[in-house]
Amino acid sequence: MSRKLSWLLLALVAALAWIAPALLPDPAAQDLSASLQAPSASYWLGTDALGRNVAARLAAATQISLSLALLSALLAASLGAGLGLLAAWRHGWTERLLLALADAVLALPGLLWVLLLSALAPGRTWPLYLGLVLTAWVEFFRTTRASAATLLGGPQVQSSQLLGFGRIYIVQQHVWPALRGTLLALTALAVCNAVLAVSALGFVGIGLRPPAAELGLLMTEALPYYADAPWMLAPPVLLLLATVLALQTLGKKHGLGA
Structure with missing residues (x-):
């Protein structure tokens, strides 16, 4: 898929x-009298x-x-990039502590962390x-951390x-220009992973609860009627x-500098 088509699709979404x-x-x-109506002028998608x-x-x-995916990706980018820069600048016990924390998080698959936290408060958005x-x-x-070091x-x-230039100047003039393309690519992929994770949780019934609409939840609701009403799925x-x-x-093309 070309970048122009990708941007067009995202603009439509x-x-x-x-x-x-x-x-x-x-x-x-709800209108029970209009249950499972096929797409029409009144109901574009049924x-x-x-x-x-x-x-x-x-x-x-x-x-x-x-909204969930974008906000979580931006928070993760800010937190991760900030801690990575801190580790690269301070070294010593600060770097070792942050590396140990990162390794501890990676000890479990990412989706499992989301599942565990979501199970604490089913249907809520903060988990x-x-x-x-x-x-x-x-x-x-x-x-x-690796690039900034x-x-x-x-x-x-x-x-x-x-x-005599301070750290803010160094970050703005040297670190950010060098890391910008990579961080933007990682952010795009983080949004992608978050969209998939939220949909997977909704599909298995652990994410947001009805009547809230969410892509995974829409798929779950449509499955029992896929033969009679494929326009739902x-x-x-x-x-x-x-x-x-x-x-x-x-994400991939931006990361490669295309």
């Missing part, structure tokens, strides 16, 4: 998430078993899933945020220090696939 909900009816409104508008629920689900951030910050930390020992940074599956492919393409 963003429009669905943050513009379409204002134009569509209430995603939780209705579900409770007569709820599938297009409205898809837009609401996209907004929730993307999802905490679990996603906990699993994603390590990659930012290790990448930033090399940069901070380089002649350009040493020259800036001899000239296809939209969230195709939307998740397009979003993941676009984010992976941008």
Whole structure:
């Protein structure tokens, strides 16, 4: 997939998430007399078993899933990059302690951390945020620490220090320009992983609870009716696939400097 197509897909997904909900009816409104209606002029993507508008629920689900993923990825990037820079600058026991913490987090698979934390408060959003951030910050930390350690020992940074420039200047002029492309690529991949994780949790019934709309939950609700009402299952599956492919393409190509 090309970068232009990836950006176009993400723009459409963003429009669905943050513009379409204002134009569509209430995603939780039920009309049992319109249960399992096929796509039509009144219901663009049909209705579900409770007569709820599938297009409205898809837009609401996209907004929730993307909001969770974006916020958790940005928090993980800020935390991981900040700790990585701290470890590279301070060395000593600070670096050893942070490395041990990162290794402890990696001792368990990332999705398992999210599952364990989500089980503490099923249906709440804060365990999802905490679990996603906990699993994603390590990659930012290790990448930033390794790259910053090399940069901070380089002649350009040493020259800036001899000239009396402070740490903020060094980060802005030397560290950030060198790490920007890699961190943006990691952020795109972190959003991708978070979208998948949130959908997986919703699919197995541990994530957000009804009547909230979320991509994984939409798939779970549609499965019992996939033979009679395929219009319920296809939209969230195709939307998740397009979003993941676009984010992976941008992350990999940006990381390679394409």
